Amino acid sequence: MIELKNVSKKFQDVPALHDITASISEGEVFGLVGTNGAGKSTLLRLAAGVLKQDSGEILIDGMPVWDNPESKAKICFIPDAGYFSVNATPLSMMKTWEIVYPEFREKRFLDFLKKAGLEERRRVHTFSKGMKKQLSLFLGICSNTKYLLCDETFDGLDPVIRQAVKGLLAAEILDREFVPVIASHNLRELEDICDHVGLLHKGGLLLSRALDDMKFNMQKVQVVLRDPLMEEELKAKLDIILSEKRGSILTIVARGTYQDVMEPIEQMNPVFVENLPLTLEEIFITETEVAGYDAHSIRG
Numbered sequence: 001m002i003e004l005k006n007v008s009k010k011f012q013d014v015p016a017l018h019d020i021t022a023s024i025s026e027g028e029v030f031g032l033v034g035t036n037g038a039g040k041s042t043l044l045r046l047a048a049g050v051l052k053q054d055s056g057e058i059l060i061d062g063m064p065v066w067d068n069p070e071s072k073a074k075i076c077f078i079p080d081a082g083y084f085s086v087n088a089t090p091l092s093m094m095k096t097w098e099i100v101y102p103e104f105r106e107k108r109f110l111d112f113l114k115k116a117g118l119e120e121r122r123r124v125h126t127f128s129k130g131m132k133k134q135l136s137l138f139l140g141i142c143s144n145t146k147y148l149l150c151d152e153t154f155d156g157l158d159p160v161i162r163q164a165v166k167g168l169l170a171a172e173i174l175d176r177e178f179v180p181v182i183a184s185h186n187l188r189e190l191e192d193i194c195d196h197v198g199l200l201h202k203g204g205l206l207l208s209r210a211l212d213d214m215k216f217n218m219q220k221v222q223v224v225l226r227d228p229l230m231e232e233e234l235k236a237k238l239d240i241i242l243s244e245k246r247g248s249i250l251t252i253v254a255r256g257t258y259q260d261v262m263e264p265i266e267q268m269n270p271v272f273v274e275n276l277p278l279t280l281e282e283i284f285i286t287e288t289e290v291a292g293y294d295a296h297s298i299r300g
Contacts, residue, residue: 001025002047002147002181007056009042016042018203020056024181024196029169031194031211032183033284038200040183041080044149047181048077060147076101076143080151082136084124090135091120101143109142116161129156137165141172148180154189166193187281199284207284214283219261222251224272237264241286253278253286 002024009017017039024030032040045051046058049065049072058064060071084093090113098104113120116134124132133156140148154162170193172178184190190197191211198208218241225231231250235243239255249272254261258275265273 001059001061002179003057003059004043004047005057005059007043007046007053007058009046009051009054015203017046017053020205022198022205022208024179026177026179027173028179028195029173029193030179030181031190031197032181032200033187033190033197033280034185034200036185038185039203040185040200041151043200044077044151044181044183048072048075048149050077074146075149076140076145076147077149078136078140078151078153080155082132084132086123086125088124089121090118090124093124093135093139097139097143101145103144105142105144109138112138112142130158130161133157134161134165137168141168144176146177146179148178150180150182152184153182154184154186162189169193187284188279191280197280197284211280215278216257218253218255218278218283218286219258220251220253220276220278220282221261221265222249222272222274222276223265223270224248225250225268225270230268234264234268253282 004020004022007017007020008015020043032043034040042051046053047060047065049058049068052066058066060068060074063071065071065075094104094106094109098106110120112118113135116138118127118131118135118138124135127135133153137150137153140150154165157165169180173180182190182194194211196208196210197214199206223234225234228248231245234250235252238252238261240252241255242253244251262273262275
């Protein structure tokens with residue numbers, strides 16, 4: 001488990017993170033989302049022990065991460081913009097990573113390269129952005145560490161490769177003790193892979209919840225009532241978060257289970273009613289508006 005307790009970080013006089021408390025449990029994919037500048041990269045660097053927090057505590061399986069080789073041996077951090085020397089090739093990168101990560105899986109790495117069509121001896125600086133992202137991910141997965149911290153993992157990948165990478169991460173979780181932490185400003189990228197999601201905004205953690213719990217306890221419904229005057233009566237019966245009226249269709253987002261929300265609606269014998277799936281983006285926009293933040297400022 002990765003634990004952050006009241007963690008804060010400044011760069012000179014500019015605050016990057018403020019009083020962050022969160023935990024990343026084993027057996028789940030943790031998604032870290034937020035706009036550019038929200039503090040995602042800083043948080044990952046702190047969790048990896050690349051940076052030291054100004055205050056608070058960061059523990060990896062109960063051990064401090066800063067200046068602790070035992071903790072850092074459990075972590076592989078892939079930055080948004082990976083560094084590759086001018087003469088680096090996938091093979092030379094593999095040899096370097098084998099020095100840093102003694103349990104590096106060479107055979108699997110070479111197999112990844114072959115399947116992805118990445119030439120072993122080609123200089124990395126000639127690769128496209130997406131090819132470099134693939135190479136970094138293959139190195140990270142094959143490092144065989146317990147925790148893999150990825151910054152903007154899917155940025156630059158085409159849709160086919162993006163789905164393949166998600167499949168690789170899921171297979172790795174089934175195969176061994178493996179906890180991926182994926183930071184992204186694009187909520188849609190994380191929706192079909194993450195079990196738990198944290199939302200950063202202006203250096204603060206607005207939310208950290210299981211995705212299934214959020215979807216289970218919030219409903220989006222479109223309804224047409226026979227009498228428009230009944231709309232206020234309906235709103236009084238539900239824990240309404242947001243509501244919007246377009247023509248005769250009333251769209252509401254309300255807290256509660258499917259039964260909690262649909263029963264009062266059906267009792268009014270509506271002309272039309274439909275329960276709509278909530279996207280991860282809609283959930284966070286809704287939650288942050290309730291918290292007093294401008295929804296447009298956190299869109300991915």
